[in-house]
Amino acid sequence: MPELPEVETVRNELARWLPGKTISSIKILHPRALRRNSGPSLRSAKNPLLGAQVAAVNRRGKFLWLTFDRPYALVIHLGMSGQLHLPKIPATRSSHLRAFAEFTNGAKELHFVDQRTFGYLALEELTEDIHGSTSIGGVIPSSITHIAPDLMEVFDNHTSSYSRARVNEKIRSRKSEIKRVLLNQEVVSGVGNIYADEGLWSAQIHPETHANVLHSGEVDALLVALREVMKRAIEAGGTSIDEQYKRVNGESGYFDVELNAYGQDGEPCARCGTLIQRLRFMNRSSHLCPKCQKKR
Numbered sequence: 001m002p003e004l005p006e007v008e009t010v011r012n013e014l015a016r017w018l019p020g021k022t023i024s025s026i027k028i029l030h031p032r033a034l035r036r037n038s039g040p041s042l043r044s045a046k047n048p049l050l051g052a053q054v055a056a057v058n059r060r061g062k063f064l065w066l067t068f069d070r071p072y073a074l075v076i077h078l079g080m081s082g083q084l085h086l087p088k089i090p091a092t093r094s095s096h097l098r099a100f101a102e103f104t105n106g107a108k109e110l111h112f113v114d115q116r117t118f119g120y121l122a123l124e125e126l127t128e129d130i131h132g133s134t135s136i137g138g139v140i141p142s143s144i145t146h147i148a149p150d151l152m153e154v155f156d157n158h159t160s161s162y163s164r165a166r167v168n169e170k171i172r173s174r175k176s177e178i179k180r181v182l183l184n185q186e187v188v189s190g191v192g193n194i195y196a197d198e199g200l201w202s203a204q205i206h207p208e209t210h211a212n213v214l215h216s217g218e219v220d221a222l223l224v225a226l227r228e229v230m231k232r233a234i235e236a237g238g239t240s241i242d243e244q245y246k247r248v249n250g251e252s253g254y255f256d257v258e259l260n261a262y263g264q265d266g267e268p269c270a271r272c273g274t275l276i277q278r279l280r281f282m283n284r285s286s287h288l289c290p291k292c293q294k295k296r
């Protein structure tokens with residue numbers, strides 16, 4: 001499942017081509033590709049994105065959206081297996097193609113390919129971002145106002161109200177397991193199973209230790225570790241653990257060779273040599289070193 005680094009890799013690649021391009025048509029090929037909302041439809045002849053010029057490609061956590069020369073956003077959530085491609089015309093269309101957009105300059109198409117159909121597109125109005133993040137221009141699509149800023153926004157001081165100290169305090173106010181808190185997109189966004197395991201391994205914290213027993217210094221070290229591992233993954237082009245995530249050009253990311261915990265069960269811990277274990281957690285898996293990450 002794409003997490004922040006994978007979505008950021010896609011955002012960065014889209015942002016090199018899409019801004020300034022004008023949409024001439026949007027075709028929806030699968031009913032689940034479109035999230036219903038109360039506003040105008042992407043399917044209708046009155047689709048307000050027809051003739052719209054792309055202004056920017058923005059991201060918060062795992063959510064991606066395009067802004068235009070009019071007050072709408074096209075939200076794209078990649079779900080479990082969603083991919084965005086910008087093939088040159090004439091483009092080959094995958095059997096998992098769920099929606100595509102054409103542009104007036106006729107050079108490329110934007111394809112939304114999604115084998116497992118948990119991803120979606122949504123046409124939304126923009127509303128004020130209560131965190132005032134400068135990296136997204138102070139506005140956010142209306143359906144994702146509850147999503148907390150991500151660690152890139154927090155560490156780069158893009159938001160006035162969501163500082164590193166505020167995130168730390170919010171995490172330690174929770175009584176549930178630290179991994180569950182990290183996966184809660186309303187506390188901090190963008191962290192999923194892979195980077196939660198990597199960050200907890202780096203900070204030497206057991207995933208089931210309750211957040212409220214951690215000290216401020218430990219949580220700060222965890223936030224630094226999470227941000228660091230995600231930053232390195234962005235530089236490497238994201239992680240391709242399950243072959244479902246692909247970059248815009250169809251290549252895999254290369255970060256999986258650097259993972260220390262996720263998917264490493266049975267391998268020696270890079271710090272102490274003890275074998276990494278896999279535990280069942282929240283219907284998924286946690287990977288940890290039983291020696292370096294003692295449960296408290």
Ligand SMILES: [Zn+2]
Pocket residue numbers: 269270271272273274289290291292293
């Ligand atoms: Zn270890």
